[in-house]
């Protein structure tokens with residue numbers, strides 16, 4: 001089609017044009033650990049009390065900081081320092097190409113990925129969604145009033161009120177989840 005004739009090109013994409021939000025085959029779709037080939041200590045090792053349980057200790061550290069509502073970058077960096085300081089030197093890892101790596105690096109990105117998207121730390125994902133909503137609300141709030149005329153910009157006001165409404169629904173949902181999991185205990 002000639003794109004210079006002023007009309008927008010129109011086409012129907014095939015299935016190949018899309019990829020899954022979460023790839024259950026461990027492919028490259030999605031933000032979770034299995035979509036990346038780099039080393040993840042929490043994916044490679046399970047908790048084992050007989051083994052000094054470095055995994056359990058690092059997970060407890062992440063949960064403790066999450067319960068104290070620390071921000072994700074602070075938790076990621078605490079886990080990173082704990083791994084570097086006390087665990088890394090005792091680890092050997094065979095990568096996807098079969099090469100044995102002594103003392104593999106567990107990168108900040110890989111730690112953040114596991115903490116956010118593994119479902120083991122669902123509280124951290126909830127905290128992240130809270131931060132996204134709060135950031136959106138704060139940015140939208142900054143754009144509501146026209147600085148020149150002092151009039152309310154209606155489209156921006158609607159987006160702000162709509163986001164606050166959706167955030168309230170999200171808060172009610174997460175509160176409901178917490179209460180029902182407490183009731184089960």
Ligand SMILES: [Zn+2]
Pocket residue numbers: 033040041042043113114118
């Ligand atoms: Zn992982």
